Amino acid sequence: MSNDILLKGLIEAFLFSSPQPVSIEELMRVTQADRDLVEKELFNLLEDYRLRQSAIFLRRVAGQWQMAVRPEYGSHLKEYAQVTVKKGISRAALEVLAIVSLEQPVTKIQIDIKRGVDSGAAISVLLERGLIAIAGQVDRPGKPFLYQLTEKFFEVFGLEDQEALQRIQQIIASQEVANEVE
Numbered sequence: 001m002s003n004d005i006l007l008k009g010l011i012e013a014f015l016f017s018s019p020q021p022v023s024i025e026e027l028m029r030v031t032q033a034d035r036d037l038v039e040k041e042l043f044n045l046l047e048d049y050r051l052r053q054s055a056i057f058l059r060r061v062a063g064q065w066q067m068a069v070r071p072e073y074g075s076h077l078k079e080y081a082q083v084t085v086k087k088g089i090s091r092a093a094l095e096v097l098a099i100v101s102l103e104q105p106v107t108k109i110q111i112d113i114k115r116g117v118d119s120g121a122a123i124s125v126l127l128e129r130g131l132i133a134i135a136g137q138v139d140r141p142g143k144p145f146l147y148q149l150t151e152k153f154f155e156v157f158g159l160e161d162q163e164a165l166q167r168i169q170q171i172i173a174s175q176e177v178a179n180e181v182e
Helices: 003-017 024-031 035-051 071-078 091-103 108-115 120-128 151-156 162-181
Strands: 056-061 064-069 132-137 145-149
Touching: 003 024, 003 035, 003 064, 024 035, 024 064, 035 056, 056 151, 064 071, 091 108, 091 120, 091 132, 091 145, 091 162, 108 120, 108 145, 120 132, 151 162
Parallel strands: none
Antiparallel strands: 056 064, 132 145
16 A cells, blocks of 8 residues: 555545544644645545535634534435434524624623623523633723634534635625625
């Protein structure tokens, strides 16, 4: 077996067995290969799965790599898998997430002003679920916390990184401008 095939297989096995996304650095450590080789084999795996129209694909999440099942197969698997599905997220929590994603880092007061209601409960749920985190405190009376998105947010929503989120925001903004012009 060639070293390239062995490296690609080891990367594939590690990603398959990992319950969370894996960094390039971790793959380098496990495979004892340099960054260029690891990245080359990751892209080879991406291409392999694409060419054979696999039900499995690789995705970048928060700057890390994860193996996942294509969404179109999820409904079929749900019937047979004994998966505990966590409770959905409330509208209030989604509103808070939207504000944090646009304004981060942001204080509770800034969130409350944008929403027009108290956001304490929604912030608590998002903190508990690990979708937002405390990024620091503002140096003013009361020292309010600053909130920002976490890597788990990017994982849950399938976004590669902050730049991917910004691209989505730009697309939405351009569509809103186009709608105003019409």
